[in-house]
Amino acid sequence: MNGDWLLRGRDGRLAAYQLSGDTVRCRAEREPGGPWTTPRTVGGDQRLHPVLAIGQGADGYAHLVSWRPTVKGESGLVHSTHFRPRLAALDWNPLGHPLKKGDRTGTPAVAVDARGRAHVFVPDGKGGVRLLAQKEKGGWEPWRDLKGREVRDGLAAVTGESGLVELYAAVPDGIAHWRQEEAGAPPVLQESVRTPVRTGTLYALATSAGRTTLYYTDTGGDLCAWRPGEGPVTVLASAGSGPISAVRCDLEGHDCTLLAQRSASGRVAFAxxxxxxxxxxxxxxxxxxxxxxxxRVSLTTDADDRVVAATLSPSTGQLLLARRKDEPGLALQAWQHV
Known part of the structure; x- marks a missing residue:
């Protein structure tokens, strides 16, 4: 899965999305902080490939994108919108193929701009990136070629506090960065930075007005951060080899970024x-x-703005959840099976 899979809906309820065979399933809180529903299939009976990209807009709507098999040896992208966790999501809507036809070209990434328009990015299999963006009044713009050179799988899409959409991608000698220059415009390749990055470890987060921060693991095993216009910095040695999740939260009156990763010991590590x-x-x-x-680990904040951490194992389907205690510091309540 690409993107945060633990989300807070506009009604304050939390929802968790997971791949299950050739479907996507969702379970949600019956009420904020309350018991959870059993998993439900998202988007109807459409059979999917085991890939899912998730993005969420400021309106709280979740946008889901996957690949589906079409004819033999070929696939197409599909999109669904989930307006509220306890409502049924819309049926999967075909988006076509970034090269008109062919098999899967890479894992998609989704970001949603300030006007609620989903932006679907996908490697094109030729070293570049393609974009499909929603129109404000329904429908989709044509596929756009955002260029790029030797782009690797594992894109990280993010929406800044300005509502503008950005994209990060690993390339052989570092990281490339695209950014919208104005609302509704396609993101433009802004700059690249040379850094030894591990493919599949990128995670982007809006961290201030006009700026986003990319977290990634370098080939030496360190967790690093990069903000365009600056140089990469090492945060600390990574806890394990899996992907990072991050969320901004208030810790005793300070604006902090909380990181989480499955550690080498198998437990969840926080920093x-x-x-x-x-x-x-x-x-x-x-x-x-x-x-x-x-x-895998995902972080969000609940209806009371408390940090919530969740872990999900695709092989077992096991979902565990822990909330921050209502006390100083970052202590968590006991982990619970959902």
Whole structure:
């Protein structure tokens, strides 16, 4: 899965999305902070490939994108909108293929601009990136070629506080960055930075007005941060080899960024630092039980703005959840099976 799979809907309820065979399933809180529903299939009976990209707009709507098989040896992208966690999502809507036809070209990424328009990015299999953007009054713009050179799979899409959409991609010698120059315009390749990055480890977060921060793991095993216009900085040694999740939160009156990753020991590791001040230092603290090797972590905040962490194992379907305690510091309540 690409993107945050634990989301807070516009009604305050949390929802978790997961791949299950050739379908996507969702379970949600019956009420904020309350018990959860059983998993439900998203988007109808459409059979999907095991890939899912998720993005969420300021309106709280979740946008889901996957690949589906079409004719033998070929696939097409599909999109669904989930307006509220306890409502049924819209049926999967075909988006076509970035090269008109062919098989899957890469894992998509989704970002939603300030006007609620989904932007679907996907590697084109030729070293570049293609974009399909929603129109404000329905329908989709034509596919656009955003160019790029030797772009690798594992794109990271993000919407800044300005509502403008940005994209990060790993390339052989570093990271490339695209950004919208104005609302409704296609993102433009802005700059690249030379850094030894591991493919599949990119995570982007809006961190201040006009700026986003990309977190990634370098080939030496360090967790690094990069803001365009600056140089990459090392935050701390990564806790494990899996992807990072991050969320901004208030810790005792300070704007902080909380990071989470499945550690080498199999538990969830957390580290926090003042937002955009990685030099202040951070260190990992582990929590919860040992998890399967394929377990992934996602972070969000609930209806009371408390940090919520969740882990999901595709092989077992096991979903665990922990909330921050209502006390100073970053202590979590006991992890619970959902």
């Amino acid at each position: 926090a630092h003042p937002t955009e001040d990685e030099s202040a230092g951070a260190w990992w603290t582990e929590s919860g039980p040992r998890l399967p090797v394929d377990a």
